[in-house]
Structure formats: C-alpha cells, structure tokens
Amino acid sequence: MKVCRTIAEVRERLEHVRKGTIGLVPTMGALHGGHLSLLEAARADNDTVVMSLFVNPAQFAESADLAGYPREEEHDLELARDAGVDVVFAPAVEEMYPPGFQTWVDVTELGSILEGRFRPGHFRGVATVVLKLFAIVRPDRTYFGQKDAQQAEVIRRLIHDLALDIELRVLPIVRDPDGLALSSRNALLSPEDRTRALALSRALSTGSANAARSALAASNGLVVDYVEVADFDPPVIAGAVRVGSTRLIDNVPLNAGSDSRSDKGDDT
Numbered sequence: 001m002k003v004c005r006t007i008a009e010v011r012e013r014l015e016h017v018r019k020g021t022i023g024l025v026p027t028m029g030a031l032h033g034g035h036l037s038l039l040e041a042a043r044a045d046n047d048t049v050v051m052s053l054f055v056n057p058a059q060f061a062e063s064a065d066l067a068g069y070p071r072e073e074e075h076d077l078e079l080a081r082d083a084g085v086d087v088v089f090a091p092a093v094e095e096m097y098p099p100g101f102q103t104w105v106d107v108t109e110l111g112s113i114l115e116g117r118f119r120p121g122h123f124r125g126v127a128t129v130v131l132k133l134f135a136i137v138r139p140d141r142t143y144f145g146q147k148d149a150q151q152a153e154v155i156r157r158l159i160h161d162l163a164l165d166i167e168l169r170v171l172p173i174v175r176d177p178d179g180l181a182l183s184s185r186n187a188l189l190s191p192e193d194r195t196r197a198l199a200l201s202r203a204l205s206t207g208s209a210n211a212a213r214s215a216l217a218a219s220n221g222l223v224v225d226y227v228e229v230a231d232f233d234p235p236v237i238a239g240a241v242r243v244g245s246t247r248l249i250d251n252v253p254l255n256a257g258s259d260s261r262s263d264k265g266d267d268t
C-alpha cells in the first residue's frame, strides 16, 4: 500500500493502472466498520482501490468542531492496509487548498435543506473536495455510505449535473448491535452520552417522523436539530441531534407506500 501526500504522487502512482478499474473511497479517517464496508465493496469491484483520508476544513463551519475531530492516522493506515487498499491519499490542507484557492462547487437546493440549514456551507465544502478528489484520482466507481444520506444525494446530483463518468455506489448503514450508527464522532461520546444517543436510532426506526419527534422530545439530554422525511433515493426519515457537544446524524429508509410517507411536508 502506497501512502501519497501530494496530487502529483497519486497521479504518478495511478498512471500505470488505468487499464483496469479504479474505485475511490473518500473518508475523513478515524476508520470504523462503516468505512470498512465501503473499502470491502471497492476491493471486490475494482482492480485498484484508492482511499482518501482528509479532514476537509471547508465542510466545517465551526473551528472547534474541526479541531476536535478525531484523528488517528497510523491506526487508519493499518486498517486500510488490512482492507486491501492500494493507494491512500492523505494530503495536507495546503495541498488541497493552496493559497489563492477560490473555486467552489455548490449543489444549491439539495445543499441548503436539512443538514445544510444547520451547517451552512457544509455541502459546498463536501461537493468541492469530492469533485477535486474525482479530478485527481479519476475513479471508475466511488463509494459512499447511506449513513450520510443527504451527502450521497448531493454527490449523485453532482455526478449527474456535471456529467461525470463515475458510478456511485451507496452502501447500507453499519450499526453497533444496540442500533447506534457507527460514526467517527461516537469516539467523542462519554458512556452516558452514548446511552442517550441511542434514542436517535430508536426514534427514527419507528418509521414515522411524528412518532420520532415525540420520542426524542421525551428523551433527556438530547437537543434535536431536526427530524424530517427526506425525498431522497431511497426516501428516508433523517434526524440530527446534539448530545453534549457532539452532533450525531442518522436516518432510516422508508418503504414506499408505508404510513410514514404521509408525514412528508408536515415539518417545520
């Protein structure tokens, strides 16, 4: 496994493998079972697997959130090696955003609802860095998690709108046995906060936004940012809560035609 720090190194490394297929898995590191499921799928589908490891400052509105984001590169590299990754691209911030950088990609409507309302500029940061990663790696396929359902939708839109010749694969949410969706941010939760956080997946799995809102309103120690039905592919009930200083998101796909679909549009 080769670890590349610069765009030039990645390009040089991939130059000789372009006859085969290349799969790209973008991550911010602090790898867990969710990331590993993406790497496993990429390994199964492609001749060459590239994982990017970059905590993208442009998608963080708050500097404390960026500074506190878990970073454990050495361990991540071990896990990536075990998962059969061929190339890790782990650039410094200046490599991705050199002085004078001023070109941004904005998926305007999708990027401004739900998460976008609470994290202005977040999806502009995501779309820009992902498009830049696409330009650097030029993958045949890219792998994202359903855990970030809106992000997957934004990337689907980006690929479609800009006619990028890249296949998007979205993999199911990996959860702990008690239902908590795996997230790098879970490492920031105290044991008590982790127990509180379980209310989110339990509430969303009721399959009704109204029932989920009521359940969360009755849970102690959680601040609810939103619980809404989102008309994504597939449609989901999505929610975001804050537990102490940690913000968690989760979603549960809705079956078309179920009662919960009627919740759509009743949010404010």
Ligand code: AMP
Binding pocket: 026, 027, 028, 029, 033, 034, 035, 037, 038, 143, 144, 145, 146, 147, 148, 171, 172, 173, 174, 175, 181, 182, 183, 184
């Ligand atoms: P992150 O490092 O948090 O930016 O996540 C990198 C990729 O892993 C994104 O496509 C996420 O949606 C995906 N991912 C994160 N958590 C999970 C999970 N619990 N199950 C499946 N995919 C996940």
